[in-house]
Amino acid sequence: MANNYKMLAKTMHGMEEILEKELKQMGAINVEKGIRSVSFEGDLGFMYKANLSLRTAIKILKPMKSFFIRSEQDLYNRINRIEWEQYLKVDGTFAIDATVNSKLFNHSHYIALKTKDAIVDRFRDSYGKRPDVDLKHPDLRINIHIHGNQCNVSFDSSGSSLHHRGYRTATNMAPINEVLAAGILLLSGWDGQCDFMDPMCGSGTMAIEAAMIACNIPANINRREFAFEKWQDYDEELFEKIFDSCMKKTREFHFKIRAFDKAPSAVRKALDNVKNANLSNYITVDQQDFFESTKEGEEKLHMVFNPPYGQRLEIDIENFYKHIGDTLKQGYPNTEAWFISSNLEAIKSVGLRPSRKIHLYNGKLDSRLLKFEIYAGSKKAKYNN
Known part of the structure; x- marks a missing residue:
């Protein structure tokens, strides 16, 4: 149990109960339904399985830090203090997705830029160089969610939305997600x-x-990649074991x-x-x-x-x-x-x-x-x- 940690599966309006049921059937623990999301706990292998098998999840986020902020300088300072070198190489790439619902801030793009500045300044101060931003295929995709004066920093383990199954190359005028x-x-x-x-x-x-x-059949069996495959702690042998286990079912x-x-x-x-x-x-x-x-x-x-x-x-x-x-x-x-x-x-x-x-x-x-x-x-x- 010591290796379990909290995760958040994001979904669509009206799908929360179905996603909650999916997670419980998969063996997740401490499953709690939210608004367009379900939180749960599991280990690294379970994170791989959740991305591979969940049918009604859009993203699987791994929360890293949560703190209160009173100003944009607070945000910069708290982000800058995180030991990003544990998760990202100096010659690596990253991207930031920001969601804001706060009287303090009213522009998610500005929050993403402020977060980017705090991260690159930390690397520049320590190494004299910095990682680059890559919006399409980053080594690390960071999710910033600010609600009121609380800031949650998470890593996006999925990458592109999990509705991109990988099998649909041809679409009609109004394809259903x-x-x-x-x-x-x-x-x-x-x-x-x-x-x-x-x-x-x-x-x-x-x-x-x-x-x-x-x-x-696992929902995302045809996907080309998941974001966690570029993480520094990616365990390819474990992922293959999870993959094989899912296919046997x-x-x-x-x-x-x-x-x-x-x-x-x-x-x-x-x-x-x-x-x-x-x-x-x-x-x-x-x-x-x-x-x-x-x-x-x-x-x-x-x-x-x-x-x-x-x-x-x-x-x-x-x-x-x-x-x-x-x-x-x-x-x-x-x-x-x-x-x-x-x-x-x-x-x-x-x-x-x-x-x-x-x-x-x-x-x-x-x-x-x-x-x-x-x-x-x-x-x-x-x-x-």
């Missing part, structure tokens, strides 16, 4: 125990994330995952991304108009999709959403259908009563994740049997 897609699937209760369909698949993200959940999937879209360009992109994710054996992608489709077979179907919201595509959005409801009612019995939309007016045109509504954000768009239960026959008949 991979972390959001995974979170939606987990919120919908998807567990890989029946057939799955995304009838408006775009670049294939929802189907790919569904297959990875069904097969228990993958499982076979014995149902079908279907993705289709009426746009040929979307189908081509989805096929490319499915191939990149090494999931061609599990996912079929076809060109098909959902509104002209019907369900295959009588077994239960789990459907999750991200329809147009009417912001980028010029369509009759109310009629479009009415067609969604009609198609579900007429062609998809014994189906649990979920979709997310930010068009709260158009949702009313579906003509079906959702059994659940979950408040989420798709980027900055205030959205709802809706669940519709389509029974075989009428709902009344279901309860009379």
